[in-house]
Amino acid sequence: SLNDLYAKNGWKDALPPVMLQFLQQDDTFFSTPINMHRQNWVWANKAVFDKAGIAIPTSWDELIASAEKLKAIGVTPIAMSDESWQIEELFESMLIDVNGPDFYKKAAIDLDETALSSPEMIKTFELLGKVRGLHDAGFTGRDWAAATNLVANGQAGMQIMGDWAKGEFLAKGMKPGADFLCFPTPTATPNYKFVFDTFGGFKIKNADIEKGQDAVAEAIMDPEVQKKFNLIKGSIPARLDVPMDDFDDCAKRSFSDRVAAIKNNAIYGSLTDGFAVEPRFSGVFQDVVGKFFVTDMSAEDAVKSLVDGINNAR
Structure with a gap:
C-alpha cells in the first residue's frame, strides 16, 4: 500500500481524477504514474x-x-x-x-x-x-x-x-x-x-525492500523527474502541477487540452x-x-x- 505516501505528499490532488481508478484497488493505492500520453x-x-x-x-x-x-x-x-x-x-x-x-x-x-x-x-x-x-x-x-x-x-x-x-x-x-x-x-x-505508464509495488515482507519501494514511488512522483522523463519520451507529466515552460508546443497543447477535457468531462x-x-x-x-x-x-x-x-x- 502506498496510501501513506499519497496522503503525506498530496499526490491524489496532484493527478487527473480519471487516473485514480487505475492506481488503486479497494481504496488502496499501489501504483504511481510517470506520464500521460494522448492517443488521438x-x-x-x-x-x-x-x-x-x-x-x-x-x-x-x-x-x-x-x-x-x-x-x-x-x-x-x-x-x-x-x-x-x-x-x-x-x-x-x-x-x-x-x-x-x-x-x-x-x-x-x-x-x-x-x-x-x-x-x-x-x-x-x-x-x-x-x-x-x-x-x-x-x-x-x-x-x-x-x-x-x-x-x-x-x-x-x-x-x-x-x-x-x-x-x-x-x-x-x-x-x-x-x-x-x-x-x-x-x-x-x-x-x-489517454494512456499512461505506471509503476506498481508488490507486497513483500521485508522492511528494507519496502523502503526501496517507497523511494522509487517518491522519485517517480517528483515533479522534476516527471519533467525530465517526459521531455524525452514525448508524453506529458502525470501530475497537473508540473511547469510546462521547457516543453515543446505539442506537449503544451496536450497539457492545456487535458485541463479543458477534465473540466468538460471529455477525457476517456x-x-x-x-x-x-x-x-x-x-x-x-x-x-x-x-x-x-x-x-x-x-x-x-x-x-x-x-x-x-x-x-x-x-
Missing part, C-alpha cells in the same frame, strides 16, 4: 503539407479529402500498418470525434448494446472504410515506428498515432512546427483520449491500450476493426460482428 494525434510532415497546399483539417472528411492532394505529389497519404491495434487506434479516434465523448462512453466503456448496434456505429465504420487504400502497399506487418519514419522522411503525409510517435521525430532532430506538425484528430466535440481511456474496458472486450473491437480494414466487409456486417462478439465475451 495526427502527425504530419510540414514540408509535404506545404508542397501539397494542405491546411490543418477541421473534420475527418477534410482529412481524408487531403489524400488526393498528397497522391498528386507522389506521397502516401497516411502511414499505416495492418496490425489490428494500430487500426483500432484510428477507429476509436473516429468513434469519439464523430459521435462525441458521451457516445464513446456508452459504446466503448459501458458497452451499451443500443450504442454498439446504432447508426452512429455504422457511420464510424463507413468512415474507417474511406481510409482503405490511403496507405502504401508495404503496410503489412509494419511497426508503428517504421510508419512514423515514413512521415519523417516525407514518403507519407500523415500518421494517426499516440504522442509516443513524437519521440521518434525528436530523436531525428526534427522540431515541431518547423519540420513536423502535431494536431488532435479533427472533431467538433473536443476530447482527450483508450480501447487499444486497456483503459476503456477489459481485454476480453477490447480484443473483440480489435479483431473486428482489423478484419474490416483489410477485407471488403461492409459496415453493417462489422457492427453485427462487433455486437455478437461483445455479447459472447460478456
Whole structure:
C-alpha cells in the first residue's frame, strides 16, 4: 500500500481524477504514474503539407479529402500498418470525434448494446472504410515506428498515432512546427483520449525492500523527474502541477487540452491500450476493426460482428 505516501505528499490532488481508478484497488493505492500520453494525434510532415497546399483539417472528411492532394505529389497519404491495434487506434479516434465523448462512453466503456448496434456505429465504420487504400502497399506487418519514419522522411503525409510517435521525430532532430506538425484528430466535440505508464509495488515482507519501494514511488512522483522523463519520451507529466515552460508546443497543447477535457468531462481511456474496458472486450473491437480494414466487409456486417462478439465475451 502506498496510501501513506499519497496522503503525506498530496499526490491524489496532484493527478487527473480519471487516473485514480487505475492506481488503486479497494481504496488502496499501489501504483504511481510517470506520464500521460494522448492517443488521438495526427502527425504530419510540414514540408509535404506545404508542397501539397494542405491546411490543418477541421473534420475527418477534410482529412481524408487531403489524400488526393498528397497522391498528386507522389506521397502516401497516411502511414499505416495492418496490425489490428494500430487500426483500432484510428477507429476509436473516429468513434469519439464523430459521435462525441458521451457516445464513446456508452459504446466503448459501458458497452451499451443500443450504442454498439446504432447508426452512429455504422457511420464510424463507413468512415474507417474511406481510409482503405490511403496507405502504401508495404503496410503489412509494419511497426508503428517504421510508419512514423515514413512521415519523417516525407514518403507519407500523415500518421494517426499516440504522442509516443513524437519521440521518434525528436530523436531525428526534427522540431515541431518547423519540420513536423502535431494536431488532435479533427472533431467538433473536443476530447482527450489517454494512456499512461505506471509503476506498481508488490507486497513483500521485508522492511528494507519496502523502503526501496517507497523511494522509487517518491522519485517517480517528483515533479522534476516527471519533467525530465517526459521531455524525452514525448508524453506529458502525470501530475497537473508540473511547469510546462521547457516543453515543446505539442506537449503544451496536450497539457492545456487535458485541463479543458477534465473540466468538460471529455477525457476517456483508450480501447487499444486497456483503459476503456477489459481485454476480453477490447480484443473483440480489435479483431473486428482489423478484419474490416483489410477485407471488403461492409459496415453493417462489422457492427453485427462487433455486437455478437461483445455479447459472447460478456
